[in-house]
Amino acid sequence: MTAVRFPWPRVALIALVVCLWAPIKLAWEIGLERQQDELRYHGVVVTRQLRDQLSQGLTIGVLAGFRNIVADFVWLDVTVAWEKYEWFKMDALINLVTSLEPRSILFWDNGGWQLAWNVSIFVKDDVVHQPNELRRLHDARFWIYRGLDVYQRGIENNPTSYKLWESMGQLYQNRLGDYYRAAWCYGRASQLPGAPVYLERFPAIMMGNQFAHDDWKAYELWKELWFRLTPAQRLEKAHWQEKIISNIRQLENTLKVPREKRVFPN
Amino acid sequence: MIGRILVIARNTLLEAVRQKVLNVLLLFGLVMIAASSYFSQVAIDQQIKFVKDFGCGAIGLIGVCIAILSVAQLLPQELHNRTIYTILAKPVRRSEFLLGKFVGVVLLLTLSVALMSIAFAAVLWWQETQGLAAVQADYVHTPGWGKSPELTNMYQHDVAQIVNQVRDPQMVEAILLIFAKLVMAAAMAMLVSTFSTSFIFTVITTCGIYLIGHMESAARDVWLSHGAQATFGQGLFLEMLSLLVPDMNSFTIVDEILDGNVVPWWHTWNLLGYSAVYTGVLLALSELIFEFREI
Amino acid sequence: MDSPVFAAETLGLTKRYPLAWKRRVVVALNKLDLQVRPGEVFGLLGPNGSGKSTTIKLLLGLIRPNEGEARIFGLGPDDLEARRRIGFLPENPYFYGFLTGDETLQFFGKLCGLRGAKLTARINELIDLVSLQNGRERPLRSYSKGMLQRIGLAQAMIHDPDLLFLDEPTAGVDPQGSAQIRDLILRLKKMGKTVIFSSHLLEQVQEVADRVAIFSLGRKVLEGSLDDLLTEKEATLVSVPGELTDARRDELERLLAQSGFTGANVQFSRPRLSLEQLYLRTVEAERQP
The missing domain is CATH 1.25.40 (Serine Threonine Protein Phosphatase 5, Tetratricopeptide repeat)
Structure with a gap:
């Protein structure tokens, strides 16, 4: 066994492994990303806008890879907003949820349904807040189109899902004639x-x-x-x-x- | 050589089991029970989605805690108890010791993930029963139930939807990908612990790398597409990040699986291969460092 | 014998530890030359921090020297073949507290490549040798210090090594246990094994070691066989049985004076038991049924 002063050869070997691996790693990751793009999978980029809408805890959750769970929590707030008659907040929250999880048909479908049916029908019958029937009808129609917009954006993100086309068909049939x-x-x-x-x-x-x-x-x-x-x-x-x-x-x-x-x- | 690695691996697993590490899994049970009761206010298909999200999230989170904590305490504990001296004085190579320890942790992770998956499956099965009962209740009260074949068709379609949502064979892919991520985290902790001098340092550094790993893809994109516009410091930072930190964000494709989207096996194999090779590189580096570490 | 193969050998072995914050270097071991022949019992003596443990760790390949060379049966300490021939009992050994005595020996036995019936037989043998029958099924975390030391000895011998390193084997052990360990070392010697042990309890070393080296501040300051080192060449002790009456004492003094031994050089005294001998004799007597 020879005397050891400082293990330069070994340090050189470590450096060599890192230098060899780094480009392979990079190329492999780019390949993975390309495959995911082809699968129309596009995660979520935490933009400043998204960060402003989420609390700090939820932002960290998204950054730590718990995007779905964060979206689930935001979705629960949609129900809370419905119970408080906060329609525009509902609209904003549905936008947030669907931008967090653009590939979840469930959120697009239910989001559109909440606006185009629940909110729209409630507004149409809400004599207390709006005695003028024409205005009520106008508002109801506004919310139908908001819901329709959710379906359409959902379809753009999920072109192979039949569910959103079906829901849109039901909307045209039953709410718009x-x-x-x-x-x-x-x-x-x-x-x-x-x-x-x-x-x-x-x-x-x-x-x-x-x-x-x-x-x-x-x-x-x-x-x-x-x-x-x-x-x-x-x-x-x-x-x-x-x-x-x-x-x-x-x-x-x-x-x-x-x-x-x-x-x-x- | 393989024999000695397995002896050490088995001993590491035995230690974890006798120290009741698996009790942590009770936490998983609590999370799942809490999740399924907390979400009972929303419709059944949303409930199932939430339970799936939370199940996989909890497996990932509890798993990463087990992975990082158990690796981080390995070497400090061996050094503190001086058990490492007795082992290395036997005809055991340092690489065999390190690899044996790692395999032990992987076995522990396998056991934990398997147990959590079984509990997860049980909760999902219960959700399915609930869901099917709810669908039936809906249809029984619809006028024309039992007479209209169209209605029967729709009922069958709704039942199939719930069954497909619960019994998605792709969940196997999801669990495998989560497991691969945990093994990578364990290997990262192993590398850090070979040059770290304290448990806390290893845990914090590994958690840091793990979190940054989720942003590595963003850093890579910026570096590759706008690298020229960055200042030298920024560019160097992005470059180091892109070249050294593993890409954990690719594994969030598990979310796609949970949403019921098709992720083909070839992509899953690609990711599993990536994590396997990365783990190998991390272990090789750990070995190179550990070999000349003074103990 | 043209080129004798030493059981353990060091050539100019030096180990320095840098103190990172003080910009100073501690020399733990300075240019050590040591040769231990096969079959010898060799004692490393010296105060704490004098380089005994460092020497053992260097010989085991647990740490690496800055200069010089260590050899085990002519091989480098990293060589698995060399490791197969050595057993090691660390200072204040701690093992996996969650394992029982049997499991501990199984674990170390398997690491040495022993399996099945052969391993079981070897474990039974060693448990008898170190008298640990009551510790077989108990987890090590419930062991006393002496029991830990004994299981430590058992694991060191599991693969029947030719060379044993015992680092402070009797530290913290009661006199009984300490005497057992001494007997064991003597038994190993009879079996032709080489034993290298460190201690700061000189009396024990004296009882078993063939040769010793004394360390101080990382340097070997003295080395040699106990006979050479301890025999007072200037005097001879004569012992007779029973009490010496005054009459017989005078007679003896006269006889000695005829041979030319007179004055203050002639001394009469009663031999004293060492406290250890007294203790062991008493406790053993109590134990007899």
Whole structure:
């Protein structure tokens, strides 16, 4: 064993390991980040604006990697604001939650629903604060559009989620009476992965007698659905073959479609 | 060699278990019970999300405490009790001693994470039962229940939603990624403790690096894209950060999994590989330093 | 024997500790040359901080010298082959308090590569040797100091090493335990083992050591066999059994005067027991049934 003065060779070896590893590490991390970008995952950057909205504790929570939990706590405040009738605060908090967790469908969906349904309907019926009915209707509509805005931003962040398209369709159908837009939303929803099968019939139903009374458009949409389905799909129970066929037949009769142009000529 | 490493590892695990380190896991139980009762005011799908967030958060937090604290006290305790002399006087290399200790901590982490995951699964299962009962209660009172096939369809869809939310196979990925993060934190603590002279210093420094690791990606982006605009000092700081501190923020992709988004296995493997290699480098550096440390 | 292989050997071994805040260097060990032959019992003597422990740690490879060289059976102390042949009992040993006596020996035995029935047999043997039957199932945190010392000895011998380092083996141990340790060292010597031990209790060293080295302030100041160092060449002691009556004393003085031994150089005295001998004799007598 030789005498040791100062372990220079070893220090050099340590330095070498660090110098070799640093560029590999950097390249690897850039690669990881690129993959995450491709997955449309974009974490959250703690900007000054975000820091101003969060308390100090919550900011540290976000910085320490507990973004989801911080968002959950902020979400609880949304309910508190609802109970205190603080609509604009609700709006701001929903914005905050969704910017903390832009990939949580649950927050976009419930956030939009809170504004476009809960707040909007409450405002519409709130005679105490606003006796003027026209103003009430105007305010109700304002909150519907705020909710719609939440859905739209949610879709921008989550283009493959059917849920927000479905909710937007319901909003157009039930709160705005815009059946054409509702049909379009349902149509988009039904094309996305995980969508329940019943959504594929909704666009045609929207055009039917209960809603838009547009027989030609309804006929077109039923036909489109029928031709889109593969023979195997048509036999699956969930696609309701009989229902599609009977609707097409009925509309062909009502609209007096010439026999040679019918899907099901008798 | 492997035999000696395992003997030391087993002894380290035994020490932790006999010192009742695993009692800390009761804390996890409390967090979970508190979380699931605290959130009972919100709708069931939100409850499940919150419970999942808190479960994984608690596994990560308790795990990182176990990882850093147990590594930080390893060497000081061995030196203080002089047990290290007796071990190193036996035919045991220093590297084997260090690696054995580390493997022991990893075994401890494995045990803790496994136990916490089981408790977590139990809480989720209970949430699912609650959720399904709530959905059924909703539908039973809807007019036309049992007659309309459309309604049955919707009911089945809602049930499937809850079941999918609870029994997400991707949770395995989430737990694995959290575990990888804990192992990295333990390796960081190991490196710091080889040159640190006190327990407190090791704990504070490692926690610091761990936290800064979550901001490393931001520093890297700034350095790579705006590096030229920074002053020399700022540039050097960002450069050191980007080159030396591990990227812990990439692991927050666990949040994506918890939100039900698909994170493909190839990405998970990439992250696991990254943490494994990083851990190896940290251990190699620890060994190089420990080898010439006076004890 | 052309080139004798020493059990332990140091050549100009030097260890300095820098005191970072005082800009001073403490020389813990200064140019030590030491050779311990196989089969010897070698005592390192000296006050606290004189370099005994430093020497042992350097020989074990626990710390590294600034200058010089340490060798164990001709190998460097880092060599696993060398470590296989040495056993070490640290000063005031503490072990894992959560392990029982048996588990401690198993742990160290496995570190030395012992397994299974062979290890169990060895543990039984050592437990008997150090009389720790009552400590097998007890955790070490409940051990007394003497018991810790004995389990320490047992672990040092677990792999049957040829060379044992005992750092202050009798510190804090009662006279009984201390005598047991002394007997053990003598037994090891009979088995042909080499023992290097440090102590500041000179009487014990005297009883077992073949050779000693005395340290002071990091320097070896004296070295040699006990016979050489302790024999008073200027006088001879004669011992007779029983009490000496005045008449017989006068007779003896006369005889001595005929041989030329007169005056103040001739002394008569009663041999005294050492306190240790008295203590051991009394306590042993009490223990007899």
